[in-house]
Amino acid sequence: MVETSENVQKIRRDFPIFSRLENGKRLVYLDSAATSQRPVQVINAVRRFYEQMNSNVHRGLYEMSEEATQAYEDARSNIASFIGAKPEELVFTRNATEALNLVAYSWGRANVREGDVIVTTEMEHHSNFLPWKLLATEKNAKLEVVKITDEGLLDEDSLDEKLKLGPKIVAFTHASNVLGTINDAKGIAKRVKDAGAICVLDGAQSVPHMPVSVKEIGCDFMAFSGHKMLGPMGIGGLYGRYELLEAMPPFLTGGEMIKEVHIGEVNWNDVPYKFEAGTPNVEGAIGLSEAVNYLRSLGMDWVRSHEKELTAYALSLMVKESSVQVYGPLDVEKRGGVISFNVDGVHAHDVAQILDTEGIAIRSGHHCAMPVMDRYGIPAAARASFYIYNDKEDVEALIKGIEKVKRVFSVE
């Protein structure tokens, strides 16, 4: 306990944002599921790039451009190894959303035919729902949606039923950004593969928070975002199994992604460059690589267990409040550090706004997951989410903030 808090104090010193006051109070940042904060190591890595070797990659023969290219490719290798992939299996994208769209556009358009089945789940972020919905509409394919249980777990029977339809693609999230639910990615991936489908994993909420290896999981594609894992905005990644990437048509076209273009004829570049059209976000990749180093130095096992501890503590306090509804599983083995809740008779916006007056930053709304909201029949929820720089004091501040909400709205 004490040990943890000292660790967190040490970590916080690496994050300049925590010297900011929020509404005149110490910043209690409980919105890392939306975007994380950046440590000084990442900020400096980006600045160093600007100041020392800023130049375009892959095309320059001068020293500085060679350095930039090297740094960019080193970043790729480093980030790839962090998720258990080979460098050539990691395509840099803007964010998880673009990564998922890439799969839907490139693999999807090339492989899905009329009448085919695409499976996603009720638990998905819009980014892992809409690309499949559009693909299905365009191809006259069927979109099937796996149900979730009242507890907030994927419904096993519903999954089985959908797999029996012989789907082409099954897309599901590793960890839910609303319910916190952590799905058994490895187990599901195996069932998906056995059913003969391509398995697409949304790792946006898992890669930042626990050890994740695509090789171990056995998925075909995985998307993630840098800004949720201490990295810069504007950079994310798509893991794709090499054979699949090889066989796929390109998505965006332009500079960098071709070998030869003549007016009549085009030869695409090798994987992964085939999917990186135009000048990439080099500084973003370098910043994300530094973020990965930071996480590695903490150890992803520590990250997971630290968040588990905070989540357990928060849940134990929140379930005591009869006027507070908490969504998602209560067992911390099955969930990550994302807690969505509502206070009876108070809209989530108002919860967030009142917490802000106490310096506590949480999110409210539908969290880009309206199907989940529909499932629970609520228009919105407040959401607190934890990361490496949070501690029990933050949890206690949250609970006190909720008391204030109840006072203002005279909730019993």
Add this chain to the structure above:
Amino acid sequence: MVETSENVQKIRRDFPIFSRLENGKRLVYLDSAATSQRPVQVINAVRRFYEQMNSNVHRGLYEMSEEATQAYEDARSNIASFIGAKPEELVFTRNATEALNLVAYSWGRANVREGDVIVTTEMEHHSNFLPWKLLATEKNAKLEVVKITDEGLLDEDSLDEKLKLGPKIVAFTHASNVLGTINDAKGIAKRVKDAGAICVLDGAQSVPHMPVSVKEIGCDFMAFSGHKMLGPMGIGGLYGRYELLEAMPPFLTGGEMIKEVHIGEVNWNDVPYKFEAGTPNVEGAIGLSEAVNYLRSLGMDWVRSHEKELTAYALSLMVKESSVQVYGPLDVEKRGGVISFNVDGVHAHDVAQILDTEGIAIRSGHHCAMPVMDRYGIPAAARASFYIYNDKEDVEALIKGIEKVKRVFSVE
């Protein structure tokens, strides 16, 4: 003359990169057409964002997130006004390449039919060529390519001929990244509109270097990249005429770009958010806005005239060398500060490599414009390009470097 050089000295002090030594020599950076350098003002704006208000936009009610949202939207207004557009007509993209692909995927897929004609030119960067080629292939439409003259200008007769075919789309570059040619965007746009086509302008090489107003030009779409105009990598923009953006289907789908998603039904968000799926590159937009402020403080008229002066000086020296072939128009009224050349019997790589030993950074290769290379029957060219931080000394260093190339390869 002297005035200019003092200006440049002052400008250079804002760019930390110029304290770098390249191969032990003062860095002579002549590769801004690939990517520009960043002034300390931009670097600091990005760092300030990280340190003071880093949070996700549009979804947070707490103070910091409101600040980030405000800064992001202020950046949009500022950059939009810089190109003569309204804020809601500016979609943030990763780069010019993504912007052009967005038009080809969204407007193109919705409007181009079998047998339609799409026009582009021999002068284009692959980013303004391949998206149209793919669209044409997919839709069984015809891709027609406007020729260029030996001098490196768009061939007026060829353009007329293509316009007579009644094209749906005409895509052309404002300024060539190989030949330096500046096209009369306004005049061509008028002819394109008169022919009933949609006019797509590639502003990647014009927006950084001269005053550009989409309203004045009258194009329907324009693409540009932040990293070529003192801004960060990973951020660029698409201008689109409001009515067109309104009517277009979305391109990438996911968070931020919808109003409501239920399993059966989706309502898209308003323009421009409809086209910005997922977490945007907020810090990139803020950095680019600062870059725009920097350019504005110099004045785009000054930027253009400064580069004109350098280009005229460089051309006057280079045409004297009989063993040096320069491509593109020689009249500086018709061209920007990009000079592609070859030294007889020496491959462009070797030119670049030898210049690097003198601390001079130029680019060599096909510059992602292979059709231009084909047009002149050359496999590659060396390219020097100027920007605000270059001066006559840099031009002289280039000429001296070329002398060394000739010595090493014993060129007469």
Add this chain to the structure above:
Amino acid sequence: MSDDLYRELILDHYRHPSNFGHLKAPTGKYRDSNSNCGDVIQMEVRVENGKIEDVMFTGVGCAVCIASASLLTENVKGKNVEKVLEMGEPDVLALLGLKSITPERAKCAMLPLKVLKMSLLQEQKQA
């Protein structure tokens, strides 16, 4: 500022909104939502001779949004359509008794007026 938002006026109208429900014979009707927040408002109006004879709303939203809808419907009853189409953020803030509002919360406060205007425009189109 934020604490201001939760004064009695707003809380009262949130807990007990006026004109909440449906109209018998609306001449115009419109529904819209705020992206990224889940506020949804529907307005139903009955216009006669260019005057708002009656107006009711339904929806879900935060205190600011619901209070704004409640106060707005009270305010516009009997008003000329033209007058209502001219209303803007200052008018809504005045109704709510607020001096200023942050951009995100402004979206909540302004949704009812936006939807009301659309319902009036629809009404006119049909007429």
Add this chain to the structure above:
Amino acid sequence: MSDDLYRELILDHYRHPSNFGHLKAPTGKYRDSNSNCGDVIQMEVRVENGKIEDVMFTGVGCAVCIASASLLTENVKGKNVEKVLEMGEPDVLALLGLKSITPERAKCAMLPLKVLKMSLLQEQKQA
């Protein structure tokens, strides 16, 4: 380092490459290019009994690329196919008389070996 690249050996082979041209009856043939630089190399080989009987190349490229192709074709004539398939960057650098090379230039230097190997593999597939 860069100045090293332009020593006489490389410049000589660039100006007067060996084995430049086409083979009469190639058993294997392959062409590839470096993205983003414009180097193109085509190799034509005649393999008999697992041995490279003859090899010629055509293409355009920088001094390093052309010299590498020239020195490589000289070196592999008469060699066993297996031996050639085992060659790598150190072998090419040794042929060029270079101790090290930057990654971008390595692509130029290695293109001929890459293309040669592909022409051999193609040969084997057909056999």
